[in-house]
Amino acid sequence: MQRSVPGRSRFPVTIPSEMEEATPTGPSEPGPVLITGASGFLGPALVDVFRNAGFPVRILVRATSPRTNLTWTDVEIAEGDMRDPAAVTAAMRGQRYLIHAAADYRLWAPDMEEIVRTNRDGTRTLMRAALDAGVERVVYTSSVATIKPPDDGVTPSDETRPLTPETAIGAYKRSKVVAERVVEEMVARDRLPAVIVNPSTPIGPRDVKPTPTGRIIQEAARGKMPAFVDTGLNLAHVDDVAAGHLLALRKGRIGERYILGGENVLLSQMLADIAALVGRKAPTVNLPRGVVYPIAFFSELAARFTGRQPFATIDGIRMSRYRMFFSDAKARAELGYTARPYREGLSDAITWFRGAGYLR
Secondary structure: OOOOOOOOOOOOOOOOHHHHHHOOOOOOOOOOEEEEOOOOOHHHHHHHHHHHOOOOEEEEEOOOOOOOOOOOOOOEEEEOOOOOHHHHHHHHOOOOEEEEOOOOOOOOOOOHHHHHHHHHHHHHHHHHHHHHHOOOEEEEEOOHHHEOOOOOOOOOEOOOOEOOOOOOOHHHHHHHHHHHHHHHHHHHHHOOOEEEEEEOEEEOOOOOOOOHHHHHHHHHHOOOOOEEOOOEEEEEEHHHHHHHHHHHHHHOOOOOEEEEOOEEEEHHHHHHHHHHHHOOOOOOEEOOHHHHHHHHHHHHHHHHHHOOOOOOOHHHHHHOOOEOOEOOHHHHHHHOOOOOOHHHHHHHHHHHHHHOOOOO
8 A cells, every 4th residue: 555645635726824733633632412313324433433533423314214333321422413403503512513414315316406405405404513512622524526437548647636526427426526625625715624534445243234335245155246347445443533533633634635545355255255254255257338228227216116225336337447556645644544455344244134134
């Protein structure tokens, strides 16, 4: 993995220099923190990290959100949708910090623009409420979905290669790009004290929905993925990504972006490692994408009738043309970020899926 420190991110906005000089690093002491997304995958790991560091935690969850991962007795729950200004304002009251990790993480929806509206408008509502409440520091959870993948399929990309909404593939990636721009613009215009983190692909326990990558792990562990396409991912243990958020709060520079990643891995290698962990034969068939597109088309068509998320999507196949390899050198150098071997994340994910009954 590359260790050279990339230069400053090429934002389409200008950060006021006096603001950057006044707050070069974050708080050194715990304080009340509001965390969004706690009913999902990354969120529970965030709650654990901040609780263990001594932060009094309040979480914002929708009334309809699953409660499977909400197992704490010392965490305050505020109910409300992140797009509801009144609910968000009430949840923000009395908080010193905000960690905004909630997002609609789907590669397909009956109304694809719903994904964009949720992630963009929810982010704007939360950032405005944080400003109004005088929150001292915000960590916004973006994604490497906002960063251009390697042109050559080999050299890991870094924070200096932002995507535009027009070049982002699919509604989810576009939603994260426009939401990230909302945060950048509010940093520049309104002096929002926000640091942006860009997780790669978290894997590990408590993937309750599961995420698209979690579904790959689950199906591969069940022997339901006999073939693959030529693509790659950057995989990181979810607990390391969560720890990176605390580092960003304490050490991150306002307006900067930090990739929180792990290891760059070919999908074929990931599937082989899953097979080894569960005692199955690794798949060896490399499918041409032209064969997979019809499968994705009919999978999406069936989803419109069943209401279930399709396993293969057209946007997912389009994305697979690129190897999503990234460098977290900047986070390692500036934040002290570290990540364990990705196979530990795979092992923990499989153990959790098995214990939760997902692998039957």
